[in-house]
């Protein structure tokens with residue numbers, strides 16, 4: 001049998017440097033755990049634009065559709081700010097999500113005990129936090145038509161459209177309920193049913209899917225603004241949050257900060273099962289390309305390494321090996337290792353991206 005295949009798209013900014021550390025972890029699993037992958041690499045975002053004049057080449061998309069899982073670093077940077085919207089680095093990522101139909105974006109926000117004091121919230125609010133936001137990723141206002149900037153009389157009007165079909169809501173609701181069953185069996189659905197028709201439909205469909213097929217899961221509904229407030233007030237009340245594309249984008253950044261640093265958070269974007277039974281999947285850190293620190297060896301590789309752990313869990317059915325990575329990360333943090341994004345404690349000198357990689361590999365070795 002051939003090895004499972006991985007397509008690596010390091011992208012822009014700190015993407016390539018954090019991905020270098022992920023590659024070391026992938027190699028470690030091949031050498032030490034008999035889990036070898038066929039790894040290929042390609043360009044996305046600004047890096048693809050520089051070479052091909054498009055943020056996602058058709059050949060790259062074709063490869064992404066073929067492989068068992070895609071690992072992406074980050075896209076974007078100030079160099080591309082003036083580009084036309086249609087070729088901005090972000091369009092490469094959005095096109096991948098859309099064409100691969102990765103409708104369920106899982107964004108865990110887990111607070112490692114060693115980092116509880118890095119959160120801007122009090123320790124007891126965040127310590128032990130373990131929630132997942134399931135963000136709808138292929139529809140809603142990110143993709144709805146009509147969109148654009150049009151001329152109306154003598155002024156311009158910016159237009160975007162929030163649009164959800166019942167089936168789009170239903171499938172992401174199912175993902176959330178399935179996930180909750182493997183966790184603490186609670187789902188909170190967030191929308192703005194008080195002001196948006198799409199929110200009314202969202203609430204109805206989520207409730208219907210629940211009543212018909214997941215009555216054992218505890219379901220609640222919240223307006224997304226109240227949800228944002230509750231996330232900051234007492235986040236541990238949640239287990240799984242399911243929400244639309246735009247609210248999910250906002251709420252997941254807020255949730256990320258609860259954990260102390262955006263440099264810690266992985267994500268998985270999952271679609272329908274392929275012929276081999278594995279879901280179409282793309283794994284990426286929640287943080288962006290951080291152009292201000294790119295190329296300086298300062299970036300935190302943990303979010304990207306934890307994204308590979310999510311790939312082991314959700315694409316390759318290797319939950320124990322995923323836990324092995326998560327425990328290694330927990331150990332290096334408990335040992336006091338900190339990249340520059342995690343500095344604040346007295347007398348702690350930051351380690352480099354590569355040193356963090358070294359320490360995680362050593363902790364993996366020690367786990368054998």
Ligand code: IPM
Nearest residue numbers: 075076090093094249286288
């Ligand atoms: C995210 C990012 C993206 C989004 C950008 C880079 C297009 O903010 O993954 O959260 O808005 O979805």
Ligand code: MG
Nearest residue numbers: 249250252253
């Ligand atoms: Mg975002």
